[in-house]
Amino acid sequence: MDLTQIAQLLDQTLSPDGNVVRASTDALDGLSSLPQFPFALLSIAAQGIQGPTDANFASSRSASSKSSSGSEFLADKEDTSCYPVRVAAAGAIAGLLENEYLPPEWLPLLQVVISSIGNEDEENIILFQLLNSIVEAGNENTAIHIPHIISSLVDVISKSIHPILEPWPHVVVRGFEALAVMAQSWENFMDEEVEQNDSSEKKASGQAAIGRALSALLQQAWLTAPLEAEASPPPSCVDHSSTLLRSIILSVTGRNVIKELKLSELLLVWADLISDWHAWEESEDMSVFDCIKEVVNLHSKYGVENFIVRQTPPAPAPPLPQRSIIEAISAFVSEVILQYPSATWRACSCVHILLHVPTYSGETEGVRLSLAAVFCRAAFSCFKGVRSKPSSSWKPHLLAIASCYLCHPEAVEAVLEKEGDGGFVAWASALAFACTHSSEVGLSAKSEIKLTVMTLVKMIERLLGVGNPSGDLLRDCFTSLIETSIQLKELDEEMEDEENGEEYDNNEEDNDEIEIDDEESESELEETEEQFLERYAQAASALEDGIVEEGDAEDQELEIELGNLEEVDEEKMVVSLIGRYHQVLIKRQALSSQLVSSFTNAYPDCSPFSHQYM
Structure with a gap:
């Protein structure tokens, strides 16, 4: 079967003859078995989703702009279902992309798929899978269109969102998943672009568009409940919603943007949702933790209302949780630690x-x-x-x-x-x-050792305050403080040497160094x-x-x-502790002379107090 025959079959798919539909399905399924895939096949397969038009993507771009519903694309005719053709077309496109036969233009293909999403759950599953495949296969070619595509997909999803429904319709759940994939792809793409080129303005404008679209979607999902409603929004798509919320936060450039995007209100609802979320056994998505980090950084940079202390909103106001954002987040964190x-x-x-x-x-x-x-x-x-x-x-x-x-x-x-x-x-x-x-x-990490040193200093101060300088716990804590302080000092010196390392001036010395490095690397x-x-x-x-x-x-x-x-400055903390309590700490604790010597070398300011122990 050649391309002309396939196209003719596709042009007849609106015929009430079910045999023609089956023939078209067989034709599309056969695309993946052909030895070579010219772009015409990809165009024809796209028409299998969109409907019979001229076999080029210019028409699919104009057609997709006329409708945002799947009802106008290859619709069922009387008693004949074209569902098999639409499914086969989606499978054919996925097969072509998997075999790296890529279209010269990606936006029309994305528009065709998004505009075909409707109310049929089984069909939507296939379309969302295809959409994710297109985004992943296109990489930077599709990433540049993501701000526009996200806005289009939000328009489609918003028509099926009803805040009082639990659970959400399947098209909404799948839509949130697809939006999360796109948001992450955009972030990865722009991070690479900024490293390679000066694309900061492009990133900012694209991220702003994404932030506005996603904020509007979450506002509709979470903040449009009737005033008399007492129940919280349904805990649907918490993991993907966290990715979307994080993407919104990344678009913030000032306090005015926080207000425009209603981030404080959204964060209150989100924090309350995760505090009562118990889906970890079913989900491996850790996006909630990434969002927590961005939320805290956002507050530290700009300040977010209701973050630490919950303010009472003026009436009338939509029902919002009574806990502050950080209190609800902390309830979630403690529950995760426990469960x-x-x-x-x-x-x-x-x-x-x-x-x-x-x-x-x-x-x-x-x-x-x-x-x-x-x-x-x-x-x-x-x-x-x-x-x-x-x-x-x-x-x-x-x-x-x-x-x-x-x-x-x-x-x-x-x-x-x-x-x-x-x-x-x-x-x-x-x-x-x-x-x-x-x-x-x-x-092993510096932050871990630094935290431990500060904790041991505080602990020793409090133990000395209770008047038991000869206790086993004090001795163990002080010994550990000495060893950990030495370790931290050595780590600082190693990091400094790496930053300020000198290069040898002649080839002979370079060769000697290479030989030494080879021997050391083998040992390491x-x-x-x-x-x-x-x-x-x-x-x-x-x-x-x-x-x-x-x-x-x-x-x-x-x-x-x-x-x-x-x-x-943890070093000052250690030196200050030794200076104030050296008579108790140095004289009464069983420290080896080697350990004291190493500590004195690392902290020369303590030598007047430690030499008496040597």
């Missing part, structure tokens, strides 16, 4: 962000106190379940509690004591152990393999014990964000 081990690392990383990135005033410090208590209780509850055997699963819980402790040590100590099982002493001893056995627990490779095998064995053991679930491994490399704590 979903596969997301523990991500949730604990949010603890640091929520406690230390925002700026709390004297009036709002009470909110941070309540957040620290909630996070501490959740993290310690989970830690009790894994404390029997040191492993990397200790780290997120120990560090989350450490962040809470730095905010309000007295409150955290009280919470830990109420939790039982050793309470404060159990956590403090485990943190001290993690510092001296970092290979087992995995404290052997060490890395050993460390890998050790970690692999620990992970296998943890899996057997049910400690680690799938998804944890890739999250363990996340760098924690310390926010305002980044400005703290």
Whole structure:
């Protein structure tokens, strides 16, 4: 069968003869088996979705602009269903794209698919799958059209949104998924463009258009409930909605944009939705955590109403949650820590962000106190379940509690004591152990070590305040502080050497260096393999014990964000502590002379106090 015969069959698809429809379907299904795919085949397949027109994409562009409903495209005729032809056409296009037979123009193809989306769930599934395939296959060729396409797709989806319906119609659910894919593709594309060229204006204008369209969609979905309604919007598409909300946030360039896009209102609803969302066992999408990070950064940069303290809106106003944005987010984070081990690392990383990135005033410090208590209780509850055997699963819980402790040590100590099982002493001893056995627990990143040093200093100050300078816990904490401080200093020096490394001036020295580097790299490779095998064995053991679930491994490399704590000079904290309490700390603690010597070399300011110990 040649192209002319295929085109003739397609032109007859509106005939009431069901045999013709079946023949057209067979023709389209046969496209993927042909040895070569000229672009004409792709055009003909697109007509199988759009309907019989002249076989070129110029006509499909004009046709798609005339309608946003699938009812005018290859519609069923009397008793004859053209559904098989439309499905076969979509499959043919997907097959052509998969085999890298790409159209010279992408926008008409995108318009044809979007304008064909209607109210038939089965057909929409295929069309949305095809839409995602086109976006992925086109890469930068389709990315440049995403702002326009998102607006068109929002228009289609908005016609099926009804805030009081639960669950949402299938076309809305699939539409949110497609929008999330497009928003992420646009972000990836523009990040590459900005790196290669000066496309900042193009990115800003495109992102602004995307932000306006997505904000209008979420406003319709979340903020249009009747005033007398008491129920919250349906918890549909929370993961994809988070991606869309994050894309809206990325379009913000000032406080006026936050108001125009109604971001405060949208964030209140979104935070309330995720606080009562229990779908982690069915979804592996972690977009909620990415959105949390952007929300906090947005507030830190511009300030967002209702973020820390919920303001009472003037009447009349649509029903909105009573909790502030950060309170609702924190409820979600604590619930994830307690209930979903596969997301523990991500949730604990949010603890640091929520406690230390925002700026709390004297009036709002009470909110941070309540957040620290909630996070501490959740993290310690989970830690009790894994404390029997040191492993990397200790780290997120120990560090989350450490962040809470730095905010309000007295409150955290009280919470830990109420939790039982050793309470404060159990956590403090485990943190001290993690510092001296970092290979087992995995404290390695600078931010982790910095947080631990600051926590140990605060802990030692409070232990000395209770008048027990000879206790085992104080000795363990001080020893760990010395070792961790040395480790942090060495890490700083290594990073400085890497930044300010000097190059050799002649080839002979270069060759010598290459030989040395080769020898060292081989040695490092052997060490890395050993460390890998050790970690692999620990992970296998943890899996057997049910400690680690799938998804944890890739999250363990996340760098924690310390926010305002980044400005703290931990070296001054250590030196100040030694200066004030050196007689108790240096004389009464059993430190090896080698450890004291290493500490003195790393911190020369402490040498007057430590030389008496040598």
